Amino acid sequence: MSINRRIILRAHPGGTPVPSDFQRIEQPVPEPGPGEMRVRNLYFSMEPAIRGWLDGKDNYFQAIPLGGVIRGPTLGVVEISNLEGFRPGDHVWGLNLWEDYSILSAETILLEKLAVDPAVPLSHYVGALGPSGLTAYVGLHDVGQVKAGDTVVISAAAGAVGSVAGQIARLRGARVVGLAGSAEKVALLKDRLGFDAAIDYRAVPDLGAAIADACPDGIDIYFDNVGGRTLDAMLPHMRDFGRVVCCGMIGDYNNQSNPTPVHNLWQVVAKQLTLRGFLLFSHMETLPQAREDLRRWAAEGRLVALENVTRGIDRAPESFCRLMAGQTVGKTVLEVDWA
């Protein structure tokens, strides 16, 4: 292939993004300079954080301008390398672009050579054995300090991080209650992932009452992937000294200029709660153990790597929009369509 297909931002999304906010363009395949390498991208990791870069305002990273190529983590294979330590055939992870071919260097954010187990599907390294799984692990251990007997509630529990977090919590001996947005997801959590209970938050008239039923002794850890109204509903049901693991606030990602208000923060004082936000790259010291535990659990069949894979770079926008509309299950992955 002599062209490089790329997905650019055509319009700032008005709220939840739609595929027409994006456009596919074709450009020449780039050549790596000194200290660079060319990577053929195999998978794009669809992540809510990308949504924050689409509004033209800086958010963790620079905003993506109109006409700019969409930025996102990818898993690829090295084709040509002028970068010490990397050779053709190496599998690499990095914060790249939605395109067939990317130029990487030592400056590439999140750059990492992956030690992939050939017995494990490569796509799992985008999800349960990749940053989503590692985020779940770090959040539960370093931030939530999970222990046997804890009651753990997880929002977006059928999502990329939540589905792993719930399974880890169970492996650590906790009682796990998942929140998800459909009857199908609830069934999946209970039947396939072994959650002790699950609540369809869209179907219950009063989420707080449903949580009180599911957690009669209160919540020790709330692993929060959504923020907003759901966080608000959990706070009154936390136990004294409970921990809220603030992993993401996807509920607000589609509308950052008007985030959902939280009313029940006074519970933080009354119950001596800890709310703590974290980002994976601040917990590097935990990652070796996390990788090993996740790999072992997956190999032993004790960790289900939930993923939804869409094939075809042209369908990247569609895949991302489904994620942001809350319609996906497990890790959302785009598989680049190489012949």
Next chain:
Amino acid sequence: MSINRRIILRAHPGGTPVPSDFQRIEQPVPEPGPGEMRVRNLYFSMEPAIRGWLDGKDNYFQAIPLGGVIRGPTLGVVEISNLEGFRPGDHVWGLNLWEDYSILSAETILLEKLAVDPAVPLSHYVGALGPSGLTAYVGLHDVGQVKAGDTVVISAAAGAVGSVAGQIARLRGARVVGLAGSAEKVALLKDRLGFDAAIDYRAVPDLGAAIADACPDGIDIYFDNVGGRTLDAMLPHMRDFGRVVCCGMIGDYNNQSNPTPVHNLWQVVAKQLTLRGFLLFSHMETLPQAREDLRRWAAEGRLVALENVTRGIDRAPESFCRLMAGQTVGKTVLEVDWA
């Protein structure tokens, strides 16, 4: 005196309490039974937490019913003791009632025999050398992990806890910015308590902009005594890994059924913040060191014990209402009028 003057709840306050919500009654002086002691109350500690008990809804403790005597911490002196370990003349602290004479037992919450230094005004043990000062100490150290060079912002900085917290932070080598609600309080913070900067939050058009000016490098520790809008305004100005010491949310105490919403909680994830609530009695292990440091600083003249003392049990409601209206400076203390 053969009567026991007591202050009871006459009406549930509608928002900020007014003196007519209270009433003085007279009853016989109580006699202690076995295992009890009679204490002559010298000082009432006026505390925002009391407000939470006046609405007829349980809040940490049982609600005070209409006609019930107001509950609050007092400092008193033992008159008659049938309780082992306490003798007439001992100074004691406890969660008692607004009345001349209280009956205490081993069951009395917060009961403590005070080792008072005769060189220190007794009223200081209600404030800077008592629970208010200890709360400031525990919040800054155990929760905020203050260290030299930190930028520390304190709300209600002219209040009982805030005025001590700011002084401790400075003694620990931090740069301290106080928020208070009048020009007089701002002057007091800077001139008398040595704050590096202070902001009259009622006078500035945009509190966030004022904070950005005062803290150009961001906030390491926000010692939050008020919650609500002020907390919301601080969150965008926190530094990465900043700590919010959630000490109180007095902004909502007058209206607990409709707490002020907080919109900027997504900053907790983006900046990896920790918000942590605490109550003094969960940090008993820190108290000996805290007492010693506070006593030494006060003796050396390095800690100003700000207090406003009102004399006369009949004026207890008035004193409390001024506290809840934000009109007081330092610790609000009621001195019982013994002849």
